[in-house]
Amino acid sequence: MDTIFALASAPGRAGVSVVRISGPDALSALSCFGISTLPQRLASLRMLRTSDGEVLDQALILFFQAPNSFTGEDVAELHLHGSPAIISRTLHILGDIPGLRMAEAGEFTRRALENGKMDLSQVEGLADLIDSETEAQRRQAQRVFSGKLGDIVQVWRKDLIRAAALLEATIDFVDEDVPINVRPEVQELLFGVEASLREQAAGAEVAERVRTGFEVAIIGAPNAGKSTLLNYLAGRDAAITSSVAGTTRDVIEVRMDLRGLPVTLLDTAGLRETDDVVEAIGIERARARAELADLRIYLLEPGEAPKFPLKHEDLILRGKADLFDGAEGVSGITGQGVDRLIDQLADIFSARSALVATATRERHRLAIIRALGYLEAAEAMLNNSAYGEDVIAEELRSAIRSLDSLVGKVDVETLLAEIFSSFCIGK
Amino acid sequence: MKHSDFDVVVVGGGHAGCDAAHAAARVGAKTALITLKMSGIGVMSCNPAIGGLGKGHLVREIDALDGVMGRVADKAGIQFRLLNRRKGPAVQGPRAQADRAIYKAEMLKEITDCPNLSILVGEVTDFVIESGRVSGLVLADGSKISACAVVLTTGTFLRGLIHIGDKSFPGGRMGDSAANLLGERMESFGLPLGRLKTGTPPRLDGRTIDWDILESQPGDDAPVFFSFLTKSTSTPQVSCGITHTNEKTHEIIRANLARSAMYGGHIDGVGPRYCPSIEDKVVRFSEKDSHQVFLEPEGLNDHTIYPNGISTSLPADVQEEYVRSIKALEEVKILQPGYAIEYDFVDPRSLDNRLAVNDVPGLYLAGQINGTTGYEEAAAQGLVAGVNAAKDALGQDPVTFTRSDSYIGVMIDDLTTRGVSEPYRMFTSRAEFRLSLRADNADQRLTGLGIECGLVGPNRASIFRAKMDRLEKGRAMLTDCVVTPKTLNKNGVKISEDGKQRSLYQVLSFPDVAIQDLVKIEEDLALLDGETQSQLKNDALYATYVERQQKDTEALKRDELREIPSNFDYGVLDGLSNELKLKLKVVRPSNLAQAGRIEGMTPAALALILSRLNRSLRERSA
Structure with a gap:
């Protein structure tokens, strides 16, 4: 039995979001967050860490051992802080664990039913919910697949059907008037689909952010002028949409509307070596949040080397520009360089959101990643005559099935229709 | 229950009827097969060949359950070919040209030799219904036969209508009358009926064909048989010929399209896309200037040739004209013109997975009546309907098949869940668990089940058990021996030095590794016989895929239960x-x-x- 997981609370920003995991690997999956043992049916406050040891979030975790749970299986619930970045990262990590997969609509209910945890009247109540979830997913998919992305997906569908039909034709219609070696054409088709899938997989995260907003972390040594800069930005009444102080963490969040793009600015604890335990925790959180953010602004002293691995397009600026004359820098006191900074941020995020003709949800990303795995295997086999069309076709089938939710169902009738319209079958 | 003449009566002696009656009798039901005439038993009314892709799989499964089609086809086989020989065992399908006369004779022998099974000759005109249940049949002479369950396998006979050009007349098959009274009675049950059509090519006199100038297609040097029990051919082997249509052929057809029953608007039934008439091919693929035609001998002592690929409903004179435009057929004599036939079928969604009619207890349907085409599909359904009619009559548990255990299960599920929009034919692409459902392991998948439900007799059971023992022993040798890449390389098996320990069974799953390559490492493997060795190779080859699909099959089985x-x-x-x-x-x-x-x-x-x-x-x- 697969272990399944899903966001069990409403998507988007919220105080608390709940991710539910159900199945035999529910507990062992948590080891990916550095958690091994948990008491049963008791709330435990734990630090979730990524495999690199970075702190992802502090979460309340509940563990219910089978059969005493909602589904009757082992169930773990992660009560996370409701930041889209944290949730998306959590789902991302879970999705990458072998044997785990995202739950389909109604799947938790289905398991509860299988294990006698629900009766008809409860199900009738839930049926509407499941239907609306299914419907919401369908509408979501429709939104995603309208316009430019819709066209891309149609090409995937067409090319995958063609590739599968070619292979199936050589399998099921030998002795008929079909090409004998279809491998070059299949290869070309798969190559194109793979490239496009990879592009979308890279863009999918951007798409997620566009809907929920980009996060920008301001980082630097203590007293580099980070908080002053944030306060200055926050003081621009027109820009601020709302302000939420990070309650349990010492990371301050300010939400802004930046030329029409939702952006959240994060002020973090100054980065330095310290023996102070409390400060060390703060610094670790700062690092973790900064790592998760979409972009980092590093305020640097001249001659100082960044204490944080920076990524593509991250900005390195000189803080406290008011203290130095004419230098390329930014000041939260005089406002010097702030307009230029905002321009830069707007440019970067507009460019990133332009990439977003793309799949949005984690579900789609996982689907794409899975499909890519199968397609890559198929491609490798196409080049090796030791592998027969039977196994290549199987990889391709698996790929197409993984992409069901994106390209729509492709069944044997779809393939037969393609075969009969392309080839004159009829010995 | 009142005493009946028979537990099961099967109506029809075609492929569905024969395997239905034989299956019912095998599980111990007192069974009768009713046929219009004795000579109708085991007739191949279409092309003289058995098997192929998907179809060959079905025949293997029938054989694994001790059904008759496989062993009869082996007896009658005059040219054996394993299709897709180079494409991996999962998609290899055995196929054979069969001698019609031998096939018929051998099938009749199987039926007459079968204990519990009698043959009755007569035309069934009506059912006897008692308290809502079919309890017997009425024959044309007015006599009645009582039975606990009835299997109807009337093929294309239900209101069959034969078309040649603009002429049409009722008939179940050329030379046989249609079953119209029964068709009307079926309609009175309120069953949803539809209309399908299929076609045949003209039959040619082989003595008037110029074979010398034709490409010939011989059988395989080492024939692969349908039955797990067959060891050698029973007759001399022959070759087929291959010729092609040409522009002139197509011109003649185009010029006479309006006179074709199909294109003249005389036919309402839906024909199969994978078996188009030559008229269809010329119209739909007008860019092609040639289509291949296989010249298949109908028997060793029969001059009739079946030209596979040019089925037609054009008038006889046009048929002669276009056939004679084809290379090597310039002087050919047509023995019987091609024709199209339209017939009633019952929407198979009104059946359950035993092929029992939902609303008419005691009635089972199998074969073309359910909207399928092909001998193999018919026989497989016959087996399912026959064994379940028998189980029904004997008050025993039904025998059902699933998508994860057999092509039979795939077909029954497709038919009863999705229905048909054209004559249904098996393809390997219909099976989502294709890599597990292979022709080579049909016995491993089904013979155990067959023994359990009584379908498989003691002879096959003991051969099967011995084979399984040998496989088990060989598999244990392979799984017990775990080696490093270093050891493998040292012994001539090339593998990357990834430090991963593997059992020899895992090593065998690499496509380019054969058991012989592993003998240096595990000497006892040399003691295994060739059949066991190649079976283990086939099983290992797909082991990773079978494992990958395990969760799917398990979930499916859970839901099926x-x-x-x-x-x-x-x-x-x-x-x-x-x-x-x-x-x-x-x-x-x-x-x-x-x-x-x-x-x-x-x-x-x-x-x-x-x-x-x-x-x-x-x-x-x-």
């Missing part, structure tokens, strides 16, 4: 849309897996059905 009673009331389920309720009532799924495959089914709807099932289960056990 959740049977939905045929009287299940979908009306009381509040959350179910009317559209789904309607679909469920038409298909009447036998289990939850089948329900899930109905188009438009939602997770919520399945949850509702499941919870209702759970409740009735609890109520029953309470």
